[in-house]
Amino acid sequence: MHFDIMVGSVLGASEYVAEALLAAIKEAGHDGNCHFDPSISTLNKDNVLLICTSTHGAGDLPDNIESYAKSLENQDLQGVNAIIVGLGDSSYDTYCGAAMKMETLIVNQGATLLTEPLHIDVLNHPIPEDIAVDWFTAQLEKL
Template sequence: MSKHFEIIVGTMLGAAEYVADAIAEKLDASGHTHTIHAEPNLDEIKTESTWVVCTSTHGAGELPDNIQPFAKQLEGADLSAVNAYVIGLGDTSYDTFCFGAKEMEKRIKNAGGTLITDALYIDVLEHPIPEDAAVEWFYEKLANA
């Protein structure tokens, strides 16, 4: 059965965008539809669709600039209809590894949303092409959903 996915991107240097594009290609190939949100705005994102949040971490553990307004919108929002996957990109040489993804997980849960499975944290030191690891993980989760 075909489903619609809302792909929400938090990126500074483009790596999370590459992951989002690779996930989108996999969804297309599997007969699903999607919308990619490079400047996410809660008013434009369907809560009845499955969310895929792909975000990096920036600076001292902050969310990328483009997703910060969206993260703020989640405060006090009703996400009880939301089922989400979270994919985080980070570098384990920093003690703030994947804090951006962890922050998005917390905000989704605090607003009543459900994480379909534990988040994927990709260490770019181990996976220099993070989209490969993300697509493999996502396809496995999608097949078992």
């Protein structure tokens, strides 16, 4: 399998998680790319779409993934398999709001989620890549 990891990040934590997931993907004998400046031009329906995004503002998407999200609104994602990993802080009412927005968006456009999304609470997981890799490795074994 080839994974396109689309990263939404302001402060860099989601970038670390994405890189750790890519390492786990390669460790498991698969392949992929991290897209730190996500663009619709990289959409390849044969690849698994892995969205890894934090939440900022009041439940908002990070700026760097905004235009990508906007362009997904016009895409037919039927046949696209997807995984969502969200980072957030449970002290906010809008906990992982951006990951939930991305989930709603891609499912509405026809994508199929391969697993329930992972929402990482950075309050409880100060090193979010650790739990992300443990969870992801377990999911990979089921795919």
